[in-house]
Amino acid sequence: MITSRWARAWVDLLDDGSAPVTRRFAQGRNLLRSGRVSDVRLAPGSVSGRVQGKRATPLAVEIAVGVLTDAQWGRVVDALAGQVRHRARLLAGQVPDGLAAELEAAGVSLLPVREDPAARVRL
Secondary structure (H helix, E strand, C coil): CCCCHHHHHHHHHHCCCCHHHHHHHHHHHHHHHCCCEEEEEEECCEEEEEECCCCCCCEEEEEECCCCCHHHHHHHHHHHHHCHHHHHHHHCCCCCCCHHHHHHHCCCCCCCCCCCCCCEEEC
8 A cells, every 4th residue: 555645646657557557566566565676776867776576687677757957956946945844844854745736836847747758667
């Protein structure tokens, strides 16, 4: 069960509703819960890791997404600077309520959109 709205947003982005994708998500959750996902790395524009499946050699997986431009980051900084509550939530390790909507109104999305040509999953 996904409890974070941000995790839900990522799943909704990647899940096209087809049976094969739904089955892959279930397999992925099971692999994660059983400790077979390792070497997770974050880099600008990508998340990568290794998944130990049934084969002897782990599978290298990468999810690539577009990165924000300098102008978009400027709008993020302006939104955070304009609201003390946003900064307080971030300092508490939480995503501020309303930040995503505020940024979307400023033309910035914190999540990629399905149509983003830079968004892709490589196995």
